[in-house]
Amino acid sequence: MDTDEDLLREKDLVLIGFMGVGKTTIGRALANKLQWDFIDIDEEIEKTYSMPTSQIFQTIGEDAFRAKEKDMIKNYTGIEKLKIISVGGGAFLQDETKKLCLSECIVIFLDISWEVWQDRISLLVDSRPVLQGKTIDEMEKLFYDRQSTYKDHHFRVKTDDYSIDETADFIVDSILKK
Ligand SMILES: Nc1ncnc2c1ncn2[C@@H]1O[C@H](COP(=O)(O)OP(=O)(O)O)[C@@H](O)[C@H]1O
Ligand SMILES: O=C(O)C1=C[C@@H](OP(=O)(O)O)[C@@H](O)[C@H](O)C1
Numbered sequence: 001m002d003t004d005e006d007l008l009r010e011k012d013l014v015l016i017g018f019m020g021v022g023k024t025t026i027g028r029a030l031a032n033k034l035q036w037d038f039i040d041i042d043e044e045i046e047k048t049y050s051m052p053t054s055q056i057f058q059t060i061g062e063d064a065f066r067a068k069e070k071d072m073i074k075n076y077t078g079i080e081k082l083k084i085i086s087v088g089g090g091a092f093l094q095d096e097t098k099k100l101c102l103s104e105c106i107v108i109f110l111d112i113s114w115e116v117w118q119d120r121i122s123l124l125v126d127s128r129p130v131l132q133g134k135t136i137d138e139m140e141k142l143f144y145d146r147q148s149t150y151k152d153h154h155f156r157v158k159t160d161d162y163s164i165d166e167t168a169d170f171i172v173d174s175i176l177k178k
């Protein structure tokens with residue numbers, strides 16, 4: 001078990017990357033390993049509105065979702081206890097959020113290739129409103145367009161060849177203890 005004394009980095013970790021790369025599942029695994037708190041911003045927004053994200057998009061619209069997302073991230077990065085924060089794949093579209101996370105936290109970009117991502121589409125499409133109604137070509141365009149959103153980060157972790165657990169272990173051993 002890693003204690004806080006073993007770890008050289010003492011800031012909240014923020015996981016970014018395209019939807020479906022594994023920010024939520026890897027973030028939760030990482031928090032379990034470290035015994036840190038885990039916050040998933042989408043789950044917090046869903047709790048606030050008592051509905052899933054796709055329904056939030058339908059009911060209040062994407063702009064209101066983005067405003068809530070920004071506020072939520074601002075609130076959680078202000079709390080002192082060390083934690084893992086998984087943000088939605090669109091959170092860094094907002095410059096204020098990106099700047100705040102980069103200055104206050106350690107930002108880890110989970111990087112997946114288009115080839116591996118395609119195999120996960122069926123797991124994602126029902127719960128990700130921005131994918132709904134898109135053709136595969138439109139999803140591919142969104143995937144590549146979004147990469148520029150993630151280019152500012154502190155560490156990049158390629159996930160293609162690793163399980164959820166292996167990626168979490170890699171982050172602890174190669175980033176937090178370096
Ligand atoms: N190697 C892997 N790493 C991370 N997630 C994986 C992996 N293989 C399959 N998945 C699955 O991909 C899906 C999307 O994961 P999720 O954590 O919700 O992503 P995100 O929060 O980035 O949208 C989950 O069903 C997860 O179990
Ligand atoms: O990329 C996006 O615009 C979004 C990603 C989702 O989170 P995940 O990246 O956790 O799937 C969620 O915030 C919402 O559906 C919008």
Ligand SMILES: [Mg+2]
Nearest residue numbers: 023024042086
């Ligand atoms: Mg998620």
